[in-house]
Amino acid sequence: MALDNQTIRTGRVGRGVIGSVLSGRLVWTIVSFLSLLVLWALVAALLQSRLFPGPVEVGSKFLSEAASGELGYHVGVTLARVAVAFLVAMLIGSAIGIALGRAKGADQFFDTWLIFFLNLPALVTIILCYVWFGLTETAAVLAVTINKIPNVAVTVREGARSLSRDLTEMAHIYRFGTWKTLRHVTLPQLAPFMAAAARGGLALVWKIVLVVELLGRPDGVGRQLYDGFQLFDVSMILAYAIAFILVVQLIEILVLQPIEARVNRWRR
Amino acid sequence: MTRTNQAIHITVDRKAFPAVADRPEQLVLRGVQLAVEEGSFVVLTGPSGCGKSTLLNIIAGLDSDFQGHVAFSHADPKLAFMFQTPRLLPWRTVEQNIRLVLGDDDAQATAKVAAILDRVGLSEAATAFPERLSLGMQRRAALARAFVVEPDILLMDEPFVSLDDPSADSLRALLIELWNRRPTTVLFVTHDRIEAVMLATRLVRLGGTPASIVQDSDVSLSPTDRLDREKVLACRLRLFENA
Numbered sequence: 001m002a003l004d005n006q007t008i009r010t011g012r013v014g015r016g017v018i019g020s021v022l023s024g025r026l027v028w029t030i031v032s033f034l035s036l037l038v039l040w041a042l043v044a045a046l047l048q049s050r051l052f053p054g055p056v057e058v059g060s061k062f063l064s065e066a067a068s069g070e071l072g073y074h075v076g077v078t079l080a081r082v083a084v085a086f087l088v089a090m091l092i093g094s095a096i097g098i099a100l101g102r103a104k105g106a107d108q109f110f111d112t113w114l115i116f117f118l119n120l121p122a123l124v125t126i127i128l129c130y131v132w133f134g135l136t137e138t139a140a141v142l143a144v145t146i147n148k149i150p151n152v153a154v155t156v157r158e159g160a161r162s163l164s165r166d167l168t169e170m171a172h173i174y175r176f177g178t179w180k181t182l183r184h185v186t187l188p189q190l191a192p193f194m195a196a197a198a199r200g201g202l203a204l205v206w207k208i209v210l211v212v213e214l215l216g217r218p219d220g221v222g223r224q225l226y227d228g229f230q231l232f233d234v235s236m237i238l239a240y241a242i243a244f245i246l247v248v249q250l251i252e253i254l255v256l257q258p259i260e261a262r263v264n265r266w267r268r
Numbered sequence: 269m270t271r272t273n274q275a276i277h278i279t280v281d282r283k284a285f286p287a288v289a290d291r292p293e294q295l296v297l298r299g300v301q302l303a304v305e306e307g308s309f310v311v312l313t314g315p316s317g318c319g320k321s322t323l324l325n326i327i328a329g330l331d332s333d334f335q336g337h338v339a340f341s342h343a344d345p346k347l348a349f350m351f352q353t354p355r356l357l358p359w360r361t362v363e364q365n366i367r368l369v370l371g372d373d374d375a376q377a378t379a380k381v382a383a384i385l386d387r388v389g390l391s392e393a394a395t396a397f398p399e400r401l402s403l404g405m406q407r408r409a410a411l412a413r414a415f416v417v418e419p420d421i422l423l424m425d426e427p428f429v430s431l432d433d434p435s436a437d438s439l440r441a442l443l444i445e446l447w448n449r450r451p452t453t454v455l456f457v458t459h460d461r462i463e464a465v466m467l468a469t470r471l472v473r474l475g476g477t478p479a480s481i482v483q484d485s486d487v488s489l490s491p492t493d494r495l496d497r498e499k500v501l502a503c504r505l506r507l508f509e510n511a
């Protein structure tokens with residue numbers, strides 16, 4: 001039979017070096033980033049306004065802030081708050097999620113609570129924490145944590161509801177016990193859900209932390225943005241915003257992606 | 269028939285699955301009594317859906333919602349269960365899957381794992397993740413896991429189903445070899461009558477709705493006869509003549 005009319009599948013390996021480089025993500029990231037930079041510079045040159053500085057001005061502000069140590073200090077402070085709030089919220093949120101996903105009665109009882117906290121505006125939690133506990137570090141981190149816990153709990157609960165009964169039975173037969181079952185059977189099944197919670201959660205925590213700092217802390221990126229706002233110093237606002245984006249991206253690439261790759265390495 | 273040295277005494281007076289939504293209560297087992305001799309290889313057969321898996325789950329302690337009791341001669345018998353699907357942890361390597369069923373305080377664990385992997389021919393695949401292996405290899409790993417704990421009682425629920433003939437044959441040979449090396453009380457569910465005759469020292473057939481035991485026969489084939497296709501076929505005809 002002739003092959004003319006048949007579909008032919010070519011292996012990906014044979015497609016050549018140029019094709020794979022061009023389709024590489026890195027190239028596109030660079031091209032896309034550079035074009036954004038050029039666009040920004042063009043608009044700034046056209047407007048010629050103090051309130052819309054170009055990349056060069058923002059860049060030099062960034063460098064001077066970095067040189068004075070201010071930038072590093074405030075980003076560090078914010079990072080520390082994010083880290084503590086994130087970890088505590090992941091821990092407590094996961095525990096609640098697992099408990100609710102496993103115990104039907106508890107789930108039905110606490111569902112209303114969860115919906116209440118999910119829909120409570122972040123700003124309300126922040127204000128109440130400051131009102132009740134004073135303008136303290138604890139109140140600040142607590143406000144962020146409380147905002148984040150319900151999201152984690154809901155996502156992890158979804159995972160806990162779909163745990164494999166087959167594997168639970170296997171663990172029971174071979175006498176894994178509580179700790180072994182949690183570590184080798186339950187948590188690996190929850191990992192994708194916790195990763196989703198971590199991602200969504202980190203994005204949320206970053207944003208809330210800035211508001212918390214703006215409202216009641218003497219330091220941190222949020223505070224610097226506020227100062228920039230009061231002085232109408234747009235270069236400063238943008239310099240900190242860019243520093244912030246850089247740090248978030250670095251954490252994504254250096255911490256989150258390697259963890260995800262490791263956790264998913266068994267998948268086909 | 270009187271039997272000595274009973275490893276398990278099973279009495280299921282009544283087992284029903286409760287009604288759900290528009291499905292009425294389902295009475296599955298009634299009046300099942302079975303005494304399993306120490307070291308015997310009992311094969312359970314019966315029509316699909318008659319309650320063989322249900323019975324095995326009851327014996328394993330995975331299902332306690334029934335009327336009756338299951339008594340073991342050992343105070344705390346070590347069980348192994350080979351399920352219809354391999355039920356390996358996909359996020360652990362073959363080696364880790366087998367290591368995990370041994371106690372943390374087992375000093376010989378590493379050696380035991382290596383030995384059993386060698387016996388089932390999986391040494392090469394020790395560090396592979398289960399989902400990257402063929403179904404036959406996954407079944408081998410599950411078999412290794414069942415034997416490495418040196419169980420007093422081994423429960424098997426159609427463990428070789430949906431394999432091609434050569435793979436199933438080699439796994440059966442492996443099972444016989446492991447069983448000869450370390451005799452264990454085995455309860456083995458299968459639909460395959462030839463497989464039943466090849467393996468069983470006793471054949472128990474469930475039937476009827478609700479199901480009870482409709483046949484209980486000893487299979488007295490010698491080890492060499494079990495490998496002889498003619499003898500196995502003849503024995504199958506005899507055992508299942510009124511099935």
Ligand SMILES: Nc1ncnc2c1ncn2[C@@H]1O[C@H](COP(=O)(O)OP(=O)(O)OP(=O)(O)O)[C@@H](O)[C@H]1O
Nearest residue numbers: 285286294296314315316317318319320321322323
């Ligand atoms: N969890 C359950 N809830 C309700 N009914 C069930 C449940 N598990 C099994 N059944 C019913 O009990 C009966 C026996 O099921 P079981 O799985 O024990 O059969 P089986 O003999 O193992 O069948 P097969 O040979 O096909 O594996 C079936 O009619 C099935 O529909």
Ligand SMILES: [Mg+2]
Nearest residue numbers: 320321322425
């Ligand atoms: Mg079954």
